[in-house]
Amino acid sequence: MKVYSIGREEGCDIVIDDNSDVISRRHAVINVTSSGKMTIVDYSHNGTYVNGIRIASNVPVPITRKDNVSFSHVARLDWKLIPDTRGKILRYGLSGLAAIVLIVGGIWGYNALSGGGTNPSLDPTPIVADSMDVKTDQEKAEERDKQNQDSIKNNQKDSLEKAKPQKQEKSAHPKKETAKEKKPANKSSKTDEPKEETKKRFR
Numbered sequence: 001m002k003v004y005s006i007g008r009e010e011g012c013d014i015v016i017d018d019n020s021d022v023i024s025r026r027h028a029v030i031n032v033t034s035s036g037k038m039t040i041v042d043y044s045h046n047g048t049y050v051n052g053i054r055i056a057s058n059v060p061v062p063i064t065r066k067d068n069v070s071f072s073h074v075a076r077l078d079w080k081l082i083p084d085t086r087g088k089i090l091r092y093g094l095s096g097l098a099a100i101v102l103i104v105g106g107i108w109g110y111n112a113l114s115g116g117g118t119n120p121s122l123d124p125t126p127i128v129a130d131s132m133d134v135k136t137d138q139e140k141a142e143e144r145d146k147q148n149q150d151s152i153k154n155n156q157k158d159s160l161e162k163a164k165p166q167k168q169e170k171s172a173h174p175k176k177e178t179a180k181e182k183k184p185a186n187k188s189s190k191t192d193e194p195k196e197e198t199k200k201r202f203r
Contacts, residue, residue, distance in 0.1 A: 004030045004082060006071065007044075014081050022046050022072045031060065036085050038063050046072035 005012040009025035016023050024044040031039045039060035042048035048055055049070045055061045063069060065084070069077035 001034065002032045002083075002085070004032070006030065006077070014077075016071060016075045018074060020074070022074050027071050030063075030082060032082065032085060034085065038082075040069065044072065049073065 004014060005026060006014045006016065006029065007025050007027040008016050008018050008021075008023045012026065016027070024046070027042075027044040028048045029041045029043065031041070040048065040050065040055070040063050041060050042055050042057050044057075047057075050061060050063055051068050065079050065082075071077070
């Protein structure tokens, strides 16, 4: 931001000659931003006027180059003394834009003359994805859960299958009869024999 001080004091940027002391030593200040917007602040006893209307003291008021600014109705502001930064900004902007256009045009022209257009190795090739292979995160999570459940079921089946042969082996090999179990079987066979003998004897 550029600041321009206005008054009758020799140290001001814009010095107003006034022998009547109506103009203050530091009468007003104009602030100019980098974008070209301007405000004026009055610091005088006798006032500063914009388009005939007195502005409040110590309050920034927006102004343009078309405004008529007077100091205590004694002197008017000469706008030629305030540099126009809008023109500089516009010139710099246009210069930068022209440079960009020239660079892009030069690159395009070079490519057109040297390669007959675009370089096929630099052309983006479309990526084709098989819709069947693309899975969402949710589908992947469901698939993982299913695999986990299947592995649990398989483990249970395996443990059941291992348990079945052990039962079959036990049933294929009957238990060895204990001494108590053998005795009643022998007793019954002994008792059967005498009955047959007695039957034979009575015949």
